[in-house]
Amino acid sequence: MTTTAEEAPEAGVSKGPSFARRSGGVMAAVAAAMTLAIVLGYAFVAVSFTIPSSPTRAAVSAAFAPYFQQRWNVFAPNIMKVNRSLQIQVQWREDGELQRSEWVDVTDAEFSAARGIPTPSRISKNSFNVAQTYLTRY
Numbered sequence: 001m002t003t004t005a006e007e008a009p010e011a012g013v014s015k016g017p018s019f020a021r022r023s024g025g026v027m028a029a030v031a032a033a034m035t036l037a038i039v040l041g042y043a044f045v046a047v048s049f050t051i052p053s054s055p056t057r058a059a060v061s062a063a064f065a066p067y068f069q070q071r072w073n074v075f076a077p078n079i080m081k082v083n084r085s086l087q088i089q090v091q092w093r094e095d096g097e098l099q100r101s102e103w104v105d106v107t108d109a110e111f112s113a114a115r116g117i118p119t120p121s122r123i124s125k126n127s128f129n130v131a132q133t134y135l136t137r138y
Contacts, residue, residue, distance in 0.1 A: 084107070
């Protein structure tokens with residue numbers, strides 16, 4: 001018994017090279033559409049971050065800022081905006097004449113006691129921490 005292509009059962013028949021070409025073309029079209037959507041989304045976000053203030057920029061910034069916002073403190077985490085050193089000078093009277101000492105940088109004295117030492121003493125460490133706390137608060 002010989003069967004022709006018209007009589008062959010569906011399950012055993014090969015779909016042939018035209019089906020492979022069609023499914024490959026569909027996959028290529030889907031991949032191209034996804035790539036285009038990603039590129040357009042990236043361009044939209046990039047333009048929204050760089051345009052002047054607008055409602056679009058505010059909405060995009062609120063959504064994407066935690067992931068893409070530039071923070072310049074990465075490059076200089078402790079930018080010195082004010083002089084944060086504490087210097088003292090002592091004055092006293094000797095034989096009726098006012099005497100003055102040289103200026104002493106107390107901040108540097110405290111920091112140098114703990115700087116560069118892997119295991120500073122507890123007093124130096126506490127003093128350093130107090131000085132850091134003072135400088136950050138005031």
